[in-house]
Amino acid sequence: MSSSNLIEPVIYNCHTHIFTHKHIPDGYFPLFIVKLARNKVIRGVLNTVMQKIVPWTSNDRFQRCANFVSFAYKKGQEDNLKVLMNYYPKGTRFVVLPMDMAYMAAGKVMEDIDKQHQELVCLANREEYKNIIIPFAHIDPRRPAALERLAVLVEEQQFRGVKIYPPLGYYPCDPVLMHDIYPYMVKHKLPLIAHCSPGSVNTKHLPFEEAQGLADPKHYAAVMKKFPDLKICLSHFGGISEWQRYLTRDRSIDNPTWLEKILDMMRSGNYPNLYADVSYTVFNFQENITLLKVLLEDERVRTQVLFGSDFYMTSNERYPERRLSIDLRAALGETLFWQIANQNPKKFLAEAA
Ligand SMILES: [Zn+2]
Incomplete structure (x- = not known):
């Protein structure tokens, strides 16, 4: 592909976040951490404490806390965008x-979704980011006038x-x-693009497992039957824990992993x-x-898998993001890498060839 014209195709990272603490609810973490951490000094102390806690625990909550404290408190979405861009080749x-x-x-x-969307669209319209950002709108069906918005x-x-x-x-249906x-x-x-992993930010209205279950891939069969032309990407391919369950544990027919549920739908044709x-x-x-x-x-x-990273949710993982796309490319080989990082995303996003 690249050998014919010497111009390398661009990478599409189909899943990134650049929102900041202003868009995270005050009660998202316990002990008013979201609010307290708006103070620079307190944030510094918290950061130190979290970094000490994180290596000793497998508790996902602490990992997420440390991640948010170090990344979410940027001044604006542009600061996160600049870090993200720096991880990838120019033009990504x-x-x-x-x-x-x-x-x-x-x-x-602190700032509602309208302001978050506005800030994003302002960035997307700037000359330097015009061909860089592909903005998606977050739709919560409970927000009034969702369609008009x-x-x-x-x-x-x-x-x-x-x-x-x-x-x-809410349910996907x-x-x-x-x-x-x-x-x-x-x-x-x-x-x-729909979140599809049991590891998630959950509503506090519902018991934890019930909230997780709302993202189950099984809910999408009815959506796709009714809207066969709607392109749907199930994010995280079922998620880390479900991949782990698939690889390491006995799987019962009664309780297939989310990965298997998605694969079954893809393979059914x-x-x-x-x-x-x-x-x-x-x-x-690994x-x-x-x-x-x-x-x-x-x-x-x-033909149905897309490359995405989930920046900056992954910033606390041991694997540095800059290295990820390089190692992924080396491990998959050129043909497979460009298939999921360029050809499939272009089809999904209906990008001009
Ligand atoms: Zn995400």
């Missing part, structure tokens, strides 16, 4: 996914797709999504517009790269 394009966490019963957010974002501000996060408290949002997306050829991104999951590199490579041997899977 990033799907940026905002987060609307106002309805997860974790308190107030989406229409403005798409038709006036060139948002390119929709992000949903069901564990915040929520009536507003089914009756308003998905039909609009089909009409305007907008792809959907009934859902040609179903995609999955490897974001976050691929950061468990364990998961061989499985990924084997899965990509199947043509139906190979």
Whole structure:
């Protein structure tokens, strides 16, 4: 591909975040940490404490805390974008996914989703980021006038797709999504990126497991049957813990892993517009790269997997993000790497060839 014209194709990272603490609810972490950490001195102390705690624990919550404290308290989304861009070759394009966490019963957010979207679109319109940012709109079906809001974002501000996060408290087949949002997306050829891993930010309205279950891949069969033309990417390909369960534990027919549920749908041939991104999951590199490579041997899977990293949620992983795409490329080989980092994303995003 690259040998014919000497110009290397661009990498598409289909899953990144650059939002800041202003968009995280005050009660997201216990002990008012989100609020307290707005003070620089307290943030410094917290950082030191967290870094001491993190190596000794496998507790995901501490890892997430430390990650947010060090990364989320940037002045604005541009600061995070600059760090992200620095991890990748020049020209790499990033799907940026905002987060609307106002309805997860974790308190107030400093800046609502409208401001977050505005800040993002201002960046996306700047000359230096024009071909870098692919902005997605975060849609929470519980927010009033969801469809009207989406229409403005798409038709006036060139948002390119929709992000949903069901564990915040709704089903992928929520009536507003089914009756308003998905039909609009089909009409305007907008792809959907949906969080799909049991490791997630969960609404505090529901018991933990119930909230996690909202992201189960099984909910999407009905959506895809009703909207066969809607392109849907199930993020994280089921997630690290489900890949681990697949690799290491006995699997019962009654309790298939989320990875298997997604693979079954892909391999059935009934859902040609179903995609999955490897974001976050691929950061468990040593364990998961061989499985990924084997899965990509199947043509139906190979054409439906997207490269994504989940920046900056992964900033606390031992694997540095800059190294990830290099090691991934080396491990997969040129053909497979460009398939998931360029060809498939272009198809998913309906990018010009
Ligand atoms: Zn994410």
